Amino acid sequence: MKIVILAVCLLFSNYYSSMSQSIDKNLGIVVTDFDTNFSEYVKKYGQLEVLTLLNPGQTIYPPGDVMPINPYYYKLTEKIYQFKNLKHLRLQCLYVLDLPNNITKCKLETLAIPFCPDSNMESIVGKLKKCKYLKEIDLVNVVLPDDKIAFLKKSLPHIKFVNLMDDLSFDDEIEN
Secondary structure, three states: OHHHHHHHHHHHHHHHHHHHHHOOOEEEEEHHHHHHOHHHHHHHOOOOOEEEEEOOOOOOOOOOOOOOOOOOEEOOOHHHHHOOOOOEEEEEOOEEOOOOHHHHHOOOOEEEOOOOOOOOHHHHHHHHHOOOOOOEEEOOOOOOOHHHHHHHHHHOOOOEEEOHHHHOOOHHHHHO
16 A cells, blocks of 8 residues: 555656646746757747846956957747747847847747847847737847937837846945
């Protein structure tokens, strides 16, 4: 009887562990691993809501609005829409020159994206206009001239623009 109970407990434990992994809704991953194993991530994280894609090597940001010495340019896959519940996408320490056409099929509510002088802002804005759930864009580590940022904000008036890195600034505390 004890063996049967133990077997049932182990079976339940394995089932619970596999179910908890399959319903995991958050993923932070290096972009090179993400791209290489994309199909596996779609299978394993089918209910994914929050995705953070990281630079495989940390980009060092110089002070001011200057491009880093070692920028990492990243092309987001057209297959991103396969994460049917994706609401929050954060691209960290990498730069995007354009967005895939299928970004419009995602249910994105928030997007953190570092734009750079080489980003195709007209194309990007055209795609973001079609993202019907999009509410907020974090301009984290954006290196754009003021006129391009103004164009972005004017073109997407229904979007709230934030810069969470500015919110984390400790400059005022250091000066006082």
